[in-house]
Structures are given as C-alpha cells and as structure tokens.
Amino acid sequence: MSMSETINRNEKHDKALIFELSRPGRTAYSLPEMDVPVQKIHELIPEGMLRKQEAALPEVYEVDVIRHYTELSRRNFGVDNGFYPLGSCTMKYNPKINEDVARYAGFAKIHPYQPEESIQGALELMYTLQKDLAGLTGMDAVTLQPAAGAHGEWTGLMMIRAYHEANGQHERTKVIVPDSSHGTNPASASVAGFQTVTIPSTDKGLVDLDALRAAVDDDTAALMLTNPNTLGLFEEHIVEIAEIVHEAGGLLYYDGANSNAIMGITRPGDMGFDVVHLNLHKTMSTPHGGGGPGAGPVGVKSLLIPYLPNPVVIQKDDGTFAFSEKSDSSIGRVKAYYGNFGILVRAYAYIRTYGPEGLRRVSEYAVLNANYLRARLAPYYQMPYDRICKHEFVMSGSGLKPYGIHTLDVAKRLLDFGYHPPTIYFPLNVEECIMIEPTETESKETLDGFIEAMIQIASEARENPELLLNAPYTTPVTRLDETGAARKPVLNCACS
Amino acid sequence: MKHRYLPMTEQTKAEMLAAVGVESVEDLFKDIPAAIRFQGELPVSPALDEYALTRHMGALAGQNADTDRFVSFLGAGIYDHHVPSVINHVVSRSEFYTAYTPYQPEVSQGELQAIFEFQSYICELTGMAVANASMYDGATALAEAANLAAAATRRKRIVVSRAVHPEARSVLHTYAHGLNLDVVEVETRNGVTDPEALAAAVTPDTAAVLVQSPNFFGAIENIPAIGELIHAGKGLLIVSTNPLALGLIEAPGKQGADIVVGDAQPLGISGSFGGPTCGFFAVSEAHMRRMPGRIVGQTKDRNGKRGFVLTLQAREQHIRREKATSNICSNQALLALCASVYLSVMGRRGLVEVAELNLQKSHYAKQKLAGVSGVTVPFTSPTFNEFVIRLPEGANMSRIQSKLLEEGYIGGYDLGRSYPELAGHLLIAVTERRSKEEIDRFAVILEGLL
Numbered sequence: 001m002s003m004s005e006t007i008n009r010n011e012k013h014d015k016a017l018i019f020e021l022s023r024p025g026r027t028a029y030s031l032p033e034m035d036v037p038v039q040k041i042h043e044l045i046p047e048g049m050l051r052k053q054e055a056a057l058p059e060v061y062e063v064d065v066i067r068h069y070t071e072l073s074r075r076n077f078g079v080d081n082g083f084y085p086l087g088s089c090t091m092k093y094n095p096k097i098n099e100d101v102a103r104y105a106g107f108a109k110i111h112p113y114q115p116e117e118s119i120q121g122a123l124e125l126m127y128t129l130q131k132d133l134a135g136l137t138g139m140d141a142v143t144l145q146p147a148a149g150a151h152g153e154w155t156g157l158m159m160i161r162a163y164h165e166a167n168g169q170h171e172r173t174k175v176i177v178p179d180s181s182h183g184t185n186p187a188s189a190s191v192a193g194f195q196t197v198t199i200p201s202t203d204k205g206l207v208d209l210d211a212l213r214a215a216v217d218d219d220t221a222a223l224m225l226t227n228p229n230t231l232g233l234f235e236e237h238i239v240e241i242a243e244i245v246h247e248a249g250g251l252l253y254y255d256g257a258n259s260n261a262i263m264g265i266t267r268p269g270d271m272g273f274d275v276v277h278l279n280l281h282k283t284m285s286t287p288h289g290g291g292g293p294g295a296g297p298v299g300v301k302s303l304l305i306p307y308l309p310n311p312v313v314i315q316k317d318d319g320t321f322a323f324s325e326k327s328d329s330s331i332g333r334v335k336a337y338y339g340n341f342g343i344l345v346r347a348y349a350y351i352r353t354y355g356p357e358g359l360r361r362v363s364e365y366a367v368l369n370a371n372y373l374r375a376r377l378a379p380y381y382q383m384p385y386d387r388i389c390k391h392e393f394v395m396s397g398s399g400l401k402p403y404g405i406h407t408l409d410v411a412k413r414l415l416d417f418g419y420h421p422p423t424i425y426f427p428l429n430v431e432e433c434i435m436i437e438p439t440e441t442e443s444k445e446t447l448d449g450f451i452e453a454m455i456q457i458a459s460e461a462r463e464n465p466e467l468l469l470n471a472p473y474t475t476p477v478t479r480l481d482e483t484g485a486a487r488k489p490v491l492n493c494a495c496s
Numbered sequence: 497m498k499h500r501y502l503p504m505t506e507q508t509k510a511e512m513l514a515a516v517g518v519e520s521v522e523d524l525f526k527d528i529p530a531a532i533r534f535q536g537e538l539p540v541s542p543a544l545d546e547y548a549l550t551r552h553m554g555a556l557a558g559q560n561a562d563t564d565r566f567v568s569f570l571g572a573g574i575y576d577h578h579v580p581s582v583i584n585h586v587v588s589r590s591e592f593y594t595a596y597t598p599y600q601p602e603v604s605q606g607e608l609q610a611i612f613e614f615q616s617y618i619c620e621l622t623g624m625a626v627a628n629a630s631m632y633d634g635a636t637a638l639a640e641a642a643n644l645a646a647a648a649t650r651r652k653r654i655v656v657s658r659a660v661h662p663e664a665r666s667v668l669h670t671y672a673h674g675l676n677l678d679v680v681e682v683e684t685r686n687g688v689t690d691p692e693a694l695a696a697a698v699t700p701d702t703a704a705v706l707v708q709s710p711n712f713f714g715a716i717e718n719i720p721a722i723g724e725l726i727h728a729g730k731g732l733l734i735v736s737t738n739p740l741a742l743g744l745i746e747a748p749g750k751q752g753a754d755i756v757v758g759d760a761q762p763l764g765i766s767g768s769f770g771g772p773t774c775g776f777f778a779v780s781e782a783h784m785r786r787m788p789g790r791i792v793g794q795t796k797d798r799n800g801k802r803g804f805v806l807t808l809q810a811r812e813q814h815i816r817r818e819k820a821t822s823n824i825c826s827n828q829a830l831l832a833l834c835a836s837v838y839l840s841v842m843g844r845r846g847l848v849e850v851a852e853l854n855l856q857k858s859h860y861a862k863q864k865l866a867g868v869s870g871v872t873v874p875f876t877s878p879t880f881n882e883f884v885i886r887l888p889e890g891a892n893m894s895r896i897q898s899k900l901l902e903e904g905y906i907g908g909y910d911l912g913r914s915y916p917e918l919a920g921h922l923l924i925a926v927t928e929r930r931s932k933e934e935i936d937r938f939a940v941i942l943e944g945l946l
Contacts, residue, residue, distance in 0.1 A: 014802040019613070019616065022843075029849075032578065052746065054845075075609070076595050076606030078594030084596070086599075094590075094593070095501060097549060097550070101550065107560070110767060110769050111568060111770075114906055121557055122769050125556050132540040147632035150826070161674070183816075183817045184823050187813035191823045192674040193673075238529070288594070289829050290593065290595045290830055293632075333670055337770025351541055360538065362502070367521075412602070423599075470798075478602070479797060480804075493613070494616075
C-alpha cells in the first residue's frame with residue numbers, strides 16, 4: 001500500500017453502547033415457566049432486604065443483541081484475522097477442534113462437587129494432563145489449579161516460601177529477577193511476601209553471572225528466570241546459574257512464558273529448575289480470549305511436592321481416579337475448585353493432536369520462523385543482540401528517532417497493513433523496543449508480507465514521517481487520548 | 497512431518513535456513529549445552545488424528561454425569577442456570593476469542609467496549625461506583641479485596657464469616673499467608689453470621705469484615721448492620737454476592753459495602769467443572785486507584801470520536817513491578833463477555849423474573865423436602881435459591897448420593913465435607929431449570945432412600 005492508496009476509513013460516528021439501544025418493553029429472554037405455587041415475595045424475604053430499584057439493564061430484543069456484539073467483534077483483531085506477532089504472548093493458531101471438544105456436555109456441563117464416580121472422565125483427563133506436563137517440563141508433579149501465568153508464578157513462590165519455612169529458613173526473603181523480566185515476576189514475589197532483587201543483564205543480553213554471585217546470599221529464596229529469556233536468547237550458562245543459586249540455598253523458578261522455544265529440545269527440570277509454570281494459553285494454543293481465561297499449571301521437583309495446592313488428581317490401585325486428600329503441609333488452595341478446567345481440556349486436546357514428535361516440531365519451526373524474520377529485518381532495524389535467537393527476538397526503533405519517529409508510530413502504521421503490531425516498549429532494558437514472536441503456525445508467505453510492510457514503514461519514516469505520526473488510517477478510531485482517560489476516568493456509562 | 501497446523505515445507509525450510517545463514521534447524525539450537533539437551537522421545541501422550549481425538553474426548557466426556565442428562569440440585573457456588581443460546585454464538589466469534597489483551601486500542605475497540613459495558617453492568621447490579629474488567633474467579637476476587645482493604649486501612653486483621661464459601665476462605669488464607677495478613681473466622685448461627693461473635697471479633701485494628709450474601713448456606717445476611725459495626729471502627733465492609741440474586745435482593749452498594757466481589761458464573765457461564773468462571777470486583781470511588789486488574793476507560797480519538805482504552809495503569813505490574821496493587825495481568829474477558837451478553841438478553845425485567853423463579857422454586861422445594869419424613873430444615877434465616885436440610889441420624893450420605901445418581905439426580909452438597917458440625921446436612925440449590933415435577937420426584941426418591 002503506497003501513500004496515495006492510503007484510504008481513510010476511520011468511522012464518522014460513535015458505536016452505540018448496548019444501553020443506548022434500549023427501548024422500554026423490548027425483551028430478548030425466554031425463561032422456564034413458573035410451575036410452582038407462587039408465594040408473596042415479602043413473606044419469603046423481609047422487605048428491607050429486597051431491591052428497591054430495578055437494575056437499569058437495557059431492554060433490547062435478540063436481533064439487537066446479536067447485531068451489537070457482531071459489530072463489536074468486527075472492531076476487534078484476533079489471530080484468525082491475521083498475523084499477530086506479539087512478542088512474549090505466543091499468538092499461535094487456536095485449533096477449532098479444541099473449541100468443539102471443550103463444549104461437549106460431559107466437560108462443559110459438569111459440577112465440581114459431583115460424586116467422583118460421576119466424573120471419572122474429567123479426572124482421567126486431568127490426571128493424564130498432569131503427567132504429560134510433568135513429562136514435557138521434566139518435573140515430578142504438577143498442579144493444574146492456577147488460573148494464569150502470574151497466578152502460577154505466585155503459586156510457585158508460595159511453595160518455595162513454604163519449603164524454606166519448613167526448613168526453618170525464615171530469613172530467605174529475597175527473590176532475584178533479571179532486569180529484563182516480566183513485571184509479573186516482581187509483583188508475584190511481593191504478593192508472596194518476598195522482596196525483589198533486580199540484577200542487570202550483560203551486553204550479550206544474558207544473566208550477569210558476577211552480578212548473580214554477588215546477589216545470592218543466606219537471604220536468597222529463589223531466582224526467577226525465563227529461558228529462553230525475554231530477549232529471545234537462550235541462557236547458555238543455565239547449568240552454572242543453577243549451581244550458583246542452589247549452592248547459596250535458593251531454589252530456581254522457571255517462568256514458562258517462553259516454553260514454545262524448547263519443547264522436546266530441552267526441559268526446565270533438566271536445566272536445574274525446581275519449579276515451573278506453563279502458560280497453556282501460549283504454548284498449548286488455548287485461546288487468549290481477549291485477555292483471558294488462561295491457565296498456569298505449575299510443575300515441581302519432588303522436594304516441593306508436599307507444598308502443592310490441594311487437591312491434585314491421583315489414580316487409585318483399582319485404576320479409578322480421585323482427588324488427593326488434604327495435606328497439612330500444602331500451601332492451601334490458590335483458586336476455587338480445580339483450575340480452569342475448560343482450558344485444560346483444550347490443552348490436552350492440543351497435546352494429543354501433536355504427540356511427542358509434533359511438539360518438538362512446533363518448537364523447531366517457531367525458532368526457525370523467528371530467526372528468518374530477524375535475519376530479514378536486520379538491515380532495516382537496529383538489532384541490539386544480532387545472533388541466533390529462539391522463538392522471538394527484540395529489535396529497536398531507535399534508528400528512526402532522527403526523523404521524529406518512535407516505535408509507537410511504527411506499531412500504529414502496521415495496523416494499516418492489516419497486522420497486529422509486535423509487543424512494544426518491553427523489555428524495559430531495550431530502548432524503543434520492538435519484540436517479535438511469529439510462532440510456528442505462520443507461513444513463509446505471511447512472514448514475507450510482514451517483512452515487506454516493515455521495510456516500507458522504515459522507508460516511510462525517513463521520507464514522510466507525518467504519515468506515521470497520524471497513523472492508523474484504516475481502523476474504526478484513530479489514536480486515542482490515553483492521558484485524558486486516566487486524568488478524568490470515565491469507567492462506566494452511569495446508566496441509572 | 498506434515499501437520500495441518502504447520503505450513504513449513506521442505507522448500508520453505510531450505511529457503512529460510514539459507515536466509516538465516518545456517519545449514520540445519522539443529523544449528524539454531526547450538527547455544528543449548530549438550531548436557532541439558534533432551535534425548536529420546538518426550539514422555540507425553542501419543543498423537544491422534546482428528547477423528548480419533550473426537551472419539552477419545554467423547555469417551556472421556558461420556559463418563560461424566562452432565563446436566564443435559566442429569567437433574568441437578570447441586571449449587572454451592574456453581575449453579576445450573578439456563579444459558580441463552582445467543583451467548584455461545586457471540587463468544588464463538590473468533591475476533592473475540594483469538595485476540596489478546598487489548599494493548600492496541602485502535603484494533604481492539606470491540607473488546608474494550610465489551611469490557612466497558614461489563615464494568616457498567618457490574619456497577620449497576622452491585623450499586624458501586626467503579627468495577628474492573630474482571631478477576632480469575634469469585635474466590636481470588638475476595639482475597640484481592642482483603643489485600644486492598646489492608647492496604648487502604650494500613651491494618652492487617654481480616655475478619656471473615658464462616659458462612660463465606662469454604663474454598664474462598666481457603667484461598668483467602670493462602671493469600672493472607674503471602675501478604676502477612678491475619679485472618680480471623682467468625683462462627684455462624686441459624687445459617688448466618690453470628691452478630692455477637694462478629695462484634696467480638698471486630699477490633700479497632702480490623703481492616704475489613706468479609707461476608708457473603710446470599711451466603712454459602714443460601715441465606716441472606718444483614719448487610720446494613722454488619723456495615724455499621726465495621727464502619728464504626730473505620731474498617732471496610734467487603735461483600736461477596738451472587739449477581740443473579742441481585743435481581744431481587746438489595747444491591748450491597750446501597751447497604752454500605754466498600755467493596756463488592758463475586759463470581760459471574762450464574763450469568764450465562766457454564767459450570768465447566770468449576771472453571772473458567774469470572775470474578776467481578778467493584779469498589780466505591782475512594783478505592784478506585786487501589787483496584788487490582790485491568791480497567792477500561794472511555795476517551796476520545798483525534799477526531800473527537802468516542803473510544804475506549806485500558807486505563808489507570810499506574811497501579812499495574814507492568815509499570816509498578818513489585819509495587820503494583822496486585823500481580824494479576826489478565827482478566828477473564830471471554831467470560832465477562834458471557835456475563836454481558838447474558839445481562840443484555842435478560843434486560844431489566846428478565847433479571848427480576850429469573851431471580852423470582854429461583855426464589856419461588858427453591859422455596860417450593862424447601863417446603864416439599866421439609867415434608868419428607870425424617871428431614872428437617874434447621875435454619876430459619878431467609879434464603880434465595882439455596883437452603884440446608886438435615887437428614888435423619890445415621891443417613892449414609894455417599895450411598896444416598898450414589899443412589900440418586902442411579903435415578904438420574906445429582907444430589908446436593910454434603911456440608912460435612914467442610915463443616916464437621918454439619919455432617920448429615922445437605923445444601924440444596926434450585927434454579928429456574930428445575931420443574932415442579934422434578935422437585936416432587938426428587939422428594940419421593942430421597943424419602944425412599946432414608
């Protein structure tokens with residue numbers, strides 16, 4: 001698309017809120033009949049406890065509902081709409097068969113408190129998934145309870161805390177994270193009652209071993225690490241890193257956000273990690289849902305098994321499946337019931353779609369795709385770590401600053417080419433950062449199209465920076481006033 | 497290896513390797529030390545073709561007693577409500593379910609507006625000023641509310657009623673250990689929080705009182721009185737509620753609650769073995785900037801058009817790191833969408849009617865079961881759609897549950913599982929889906945088993 005072909009398709013009118021469609025007297029519901037004798041409500045519930053004013057919900061009919069949400073969906077970009085190279089988020093294709101099977105009544109319409117004899121299929125699925133994820137990560141046991149990656153981080157850290165406390169080492173209160181780590185790492189450490197120690201990365205983008213040696217001490221509870229790290233680089237010294245931390249009496253936490261690079265190639269358990277969480281909504285293809293639900297199962301080495309959240313699924317001697325008994329050493333529950341089961345069903349279906357060899361292929365192609373993009377874009381953008389990467393890489397838009405162009409402008413211009421932009425301004429230790437993760441489900445033709453767009457944008461930045469500064473042109477709205485939104489928050493429609 | 501999700505061919509592989517400047521895929525992994533390279537076949541389940549997968553998954557699903565085939569009187573936090581057909585159609589639109597968190601607002605206006613509408617719905621139902629984009633579930637929302645209250649009051653003592661869902665209390669204890677908060681549990685009387693025990697537990701250094709209404713026993717708490725008690729010492733009132741009940745019972749926000757949380761599962765979200773569901777979180781204006789999680793705000797674009805963005809992000813982990821109000825980085829957007837579509841479908845009158853159906857049918861069932869010989873209703877506190885019955889001395893709970901299953905019924909929740917003093921008591925939920933005939937038959941079968 002050249003400049004002259006750029007068509008301004010930003011819409012002229014506000015999209016209505018569902019509340020603005022309301023017309024008194026319209027209904028979209030159909031309810032079962034009242035087939036029991038009706039009693040006076042205030043004889044069942046005292047007047048003072050009853051709602052005085054009906055909630056001002058909209059009055060619409062079913063066609064309004066469908067058209068409203070269909071229109072909203074058309075104002076949204078998902079993986080099915082196009083390439084979504086959002087670094088660190090693993091926006092791979094979400095298989096449709098997984099959506100189908102998760103909706104089977106025997107999975108979607110069962111209750112967590114049914115007698116175990118009536119949920120054997122669900123328990124078998126969870127048991128098998130526990131085993132598969134343990135095998136994939138090289139850990140000894142897995143809990144499926146955490147609802148998301150950050151939730152898994154906190155769960156793992158709580159187990160580490162329980163472990164140190166059980167050993168009488170209450171002074172182990174520090175969690176070490178690299179400066180490139182995701183914000184949830186230090187935040188999860190805080191919620192688990194730890195203080196964070198941040199260590200710098202080397203100019204090669206890896207953990208600074210001297211800084212790590214200087215940081216570990218009698219107060220070290222754990223080191224949190226992704227590997228490959230947030231820059232998409234494999235921590236080559238991982239064995240040594242593990243030794244340093246373990247010798248100091250700390251444990252190693254593996255943030256599984258980047259697991260899509262290593263399936264079948266290396267395992268966190270073999271690298272020396274004691275705890276690992278996996279983001280099933282990344283590596284295992286379960287959809288991100290526009291922000292959730294995800295699932296963040298946590299695997300542990302045997303030394304942490306006593307602290308797993310209650311319950312896990314076990315197989316009994318007679319072959320049937322059951323929930324484990326409550327254990328006193330457990331950190332307790334981290335979520336009601338057993339985790340995001342509907343997501344676990346999809347993840348299990350994904351594993352069964354690929355099997356051992358297929359999962360390894362997934363990682364190989366994810367890494368090949370990332371390296372291809374990196375190699376092809378290197379002549380046009382700054383590559384602070386210009387060497388073989390894993391499933392993602394970071395580059396910098398800093399070379400465009402002389403033209404008054406920032407990474408944000410590149411991202412906004414990409415929207416006009418029909419691509420979701422990469423992750424930008426993360427990690428924090430790379431100036432004008434652009435973080436690209438293509439995943440294995442994108443074809444060379446798709447990657448080539450993206451490369452051409454990125455090359456054209458780099459040239460537009462030099463020749464016509466205004467074009468970028470005013471982008472996007474083809475989206476329902478133009479750039480939004482985020483400062484104003486935070487200064488005078490309007491957080492609901494105040495409909496009543 | 498060929499696979500339907502993988503586009504790589506031998507030719508593209510060769511071209512791409514050449515562009516990278518390496519000879520083989522193996523060359524891309526040379527930076528991984530040999531000592532930690534995985535050898536052999538991964539110990540995971542083997543691959544299945546698509547048809548075999550559907551057969552296998554169908555076989556697993558078929559072993560579970562689902563509510564299409566079984567009549568359920570089980571609630572205890574997850575309820576068997578009618579889910580309008582349109583909900584699945586909306587959330588099956590892949591523009592919604594295959595998107596990430598709306599980081600690029602220009603191409604995420606659909607999700608952002610949907611969340612803004614969800615926040616509006618939650619404020620309207622709960623009577624609160626501000627709601628966030630949702631939490632993992634009702635239990636974690638409650639724990640996060642305790643965290644907020646501790647930070648807002650700079651106090652560490654959390655008082656929670658034992659009539660709060662046992663698993664929510666368990667989650668609260670786990671979080672409290674991490675956050676170094678002290679949790680004190682308060683006894684119940686007649687199915688609700690014991691007012692005297694509560695008054696004794698609320699000390700001047702209490703950060704918050706946490707109650708659930710309708711509570712775990714189905715009973716409605718005296719929220720205004722509890723509010724007065726905690727507010728006298730400048731602590732906060734946190735109420736966990738069932739959003740569907742709010743069609744009939746008073747909004748906690750109108751009764752003095754500072755924070756209202758709960759699980760939106762009753763609003764069009766299938767039970768799914770307990771998850772994923774959708775926690776909601778609403779506060780009075782004073783606590784807006786202490787809220788955990790994502791928040792969507794309204795703003796304008798450069799042409800003055802209305803648009804929506806993620807806002808108040810200075811609270812969040814990606815900016816504040818260890819000083820964030822919470823470590824949460826996601827929300828349950830797709831389930832929040834279910835709840836929004838549900839409320840759009842139900843509308844002003846539908847929500848009242850469905851709540852009335854629940855109230856009337858459950859009270860009919862309560863009276864019917866009270867007439868079963870040997871069965872009593874131990875609590876007289878007013879209830880919404882759930883209530884407690886006591887079975888006669890010596891009743892074998894697991895045998896009764898098994899026999900009910902044989903008859904096609906999923907019985908209630910055995911309260912002895914989490915309240916030793918209530919062994920022999922069943923918690924019975926009756927939603928709009930239960931017919932008079934099913935209730936009558938359930939009573940007959942139960943009578944036959946006692």
